Every structure is written in structure tokens, then in C-alpha cells.
Amino acid sequence: MNLRSPAKINLGLNVLGRRDDGYHDLESIFIALDLYDDITIEPGPTLDVHCSPPVTNEITDNLVYRAADRYRTMIGREHEGAKITVTKRIPTGAGLGGGSSNAATLLRGLRELWGDHPKIMDLAASLGSDVPFFMNGPVAYVTGRGEHITPIDITLPWVVLLILPDIHISTVHAYSTLGITQRREPFGLDKLLSYVVEDHQILRDQFINDFERPIFTQHPVLSTIKTILVEQGAIYAAMSGSGSAMFGLFTDVDIATRAQAVFADHKTYICRPL
Ligand code: C5P
Numbered sequence: 001m002n003l004r005s006p007a008k009i010n011l012g013l014n015v016l017g018r019r020d021d022g023y024h025d026l027e028s029i030f031i032a033l034d035l036y037d038d039i040t041i042e043p044g045p046t047l048d049v050h051c052s053p054p055v056t057n058e059i060t061d062n063l064v065y066r067a068a069d070r071y072r073t074m075i076g077r078e079h080e081g082a083k084i085t086v087t088k089r090i091p092t093g094a095g096l097g098g099g100s101s102n103a104a105t106l107l108r109g110l111r112e113l114w115g116d117h118p119k120i121m122d123l124a125a126s127l128g129s130d131v132p133f134f135m136n137g138p139v140a141y142v143t144g145r146g147e148h149i150t151p152i153d154i155t156l157p158w159v160v161l162l163i164l165p166d167i168h169i170s171t172v173h174a175y176s177t178l179g180i181t182q183r184r185e186p187f188g189l190d191k192l193l194s195y196v197v198e199d200h201q202i203l204r205d206q207f208i209n210d211f212e213r214p215i216f217t218q219h220p221v222l223s224t225i226k227t228i229l230v231e232q233g234a235i236y237a238a239m240s241g242s243g244s245a246m247f248g249l250f251t252d253v254d255i256a257t258r259a260q261a262v263f264a265d266h267k268t269y270i271c272r273p274l
Pocket residue numbers: 022023024025026127128129130144145146171172175
């Protein structure tokens with residue numbers, strides 16, 4: 001079985017409050033992109049996972065291994081085997097959800113091969129806050145700590161220019177820098193989304209990533225990238241998740257390609273929303 005595991009960006013990311021379990025409630029629009037890791041599942045006597053390049057020191061720490069191992073236990077087939085190969089293309093630790101996407105894509109594949117289980121979504125959520133989105137996608141309103149997913153049926157006609165600065169940001173650290181003490185109500189980004197294809201000003205005014213303020217203070221180059229993206233014709237530019245990936249949205253692929261050339265010092269990708 002050959003599977004494609006997409007990246008995501010966040011359009012707006014409102015951190016609404018700290019929860020008793022240490023996580024944060026958030027509100028965001030998640031958008032899957034046509035930038036993929038590849039996952040293949042073949043029959044095998046034991047659970048055997050290869051990831052190239054590796055993303056963890058021990059393969060048993062890889063979310064794909066953990067997803068497969070826990071799913072076979074969940075369905076009562078502890079000794080089920082499979083040879084799983086992950087070929088990474090999505091940069092890791094960048095706020096693009098690559099690891100979460102791999103886990104969700106694998107679970108979707110195993111659901112087909114090994115059969116469904118009513119608690120598969122609980123398993124997805126327990127593997128990581130972004131995993132439930134990738135069980136659904138491609139565009140969704142996401143709330144709670146990431147487990148409440150409302151798919152949105154919308155075509156987003158943009159070209160996405162991703163800029164990958166060589167900066168690794170720990171998600172745990174990013175949340176701690178927010179210093180959240182108050183609780184806020186959701187802003188209603190799901191309602192606003194239907195207007196943004198026509199009205200880019202709403203996009204710029206209302207879709208804010210709360211991580212930008214503290215992370216830009218620590219890494220001013222990210223703020224500079226955002227400014228350059230807008231100067232180069234992006235209708236909107238922001239950081240994805242807790243960073244450090246930055247993205248610009250363009251309405252024209254030629255303008256996006258010219259903008260890409262300005263970022264020759266960074267790894268860049270041009271892609272589209274799914
Ligand atoms: O769920 P995940 O493993 O991706 O989360 C990593 C860390 O990010 C958590 O341990 C938590 O500190 C923080 N986090 C959070 N609120 C969320 C998602 C993540 O505080 N909604």
C-alpha cells in the first residue's frame with residue numbers, strides 16, 4: 001500500500017487558554033498542502049519501520065512505529081507484522097505537522113488493512129495534538145487541544161510559498177513563552193474563512209498566529225521574512241504553528257516564483273492547498 005502524507009499550515013492560531021492537563025485550548029484553520037512524505041506498508045512477519053532520513057534516535061520513538069504498535073494492540077492483534085517505510089520530504093520541527101501527518105496517514109492505511117476500531121480517533125489524539133486533523137483534512141476548523149475537527153468544504157485558490165529557516169523551535173518552549181493566564185472565547189475563524197478568498201484584508205486583520213509575537217522577538221529573521229513576503233506580493237504571510245516555517249499566500253504562481261528567488265539563502269517550496 002502506497003500512501004501520501006501531506007504537510008499543513010495554520011491560518012490563524014488563537015491560543016485561548018491553559019487547561020488543567022497542561023495543554024492549551026486553541027482555535028485555528030488547518031490547511032493540508034500538496035507537499036508530501038511517502039509511506040509504504042508491505043506484509044511482514046514483525047513490525048519493522050524504516051524512516052529516511054531518520055527523525056528519532058530510536059525507531060520505536062517514531063510516531064509511525066508508536067501508531068502501528070498501539071493500533072495492533074487496540075485491535076487485539078499484538079503480534080501482527082508489517083514492513084513500513086517512511087520517506088521524509090516535509091521538514092521536521094517546523095510547524096508543518098509532518099510527524100503527526102505520518103502517524104495519521106499510517107493509521108488510515110492500517111484501518112484499511114487490518115480493519116476499523118471505534119476508538120481509533122482517541123488513539124490518534126493521544127499520539128499528538130495535530131494527529132486528529134490529518135485523520136480528516138484537507139481544510140478544517142480545529143479547536144480543543146486539536147481534537148475537535150470540523151471539516152470545511154472550501155477551495156482555496158492560492159499558491160503557497162514556504163520558507164524554511166534553519167531554526168528549530170520546540171513546541172513545549174513556544175507554548176511556555178506565551179505566558180497565557182486569561183481565557184478567551186473562540187473568535188469564529190470558521191465563519192470568517194468563507195470571506196477571505198474575496199477579501200484579503202479580513203485575512204490579514206483577523207487571522208493572527210499568537211506564537212509570532214514571542215517567537216519573532218527571539219528570532220527577528222522570521223519577522224523580516226514575513227515583511228519580505230508581503231513586499232514580494234504575498235496577499236498574506238505568517239508563521240505556521242509554533243514555527244519556524246513561514247509561508248506566503250499568492251494569487252499568481254509567477255509572482256510566487258519570483259518571490260521564491262529572493263529567498264535563495266533558505267530552503268523553499270512552492271505548493272498548493274489540497
Ligand atoms: O500533542 P503534542 O505532543 O504535539 O504536544 C507537544 C507539547 O505542546 C505538549 O506537551 C504541550 O506542552 C504543548 N501543547 C499545548 N497545547 C496544545 C498542543 C500542544 O500546550 N493544544
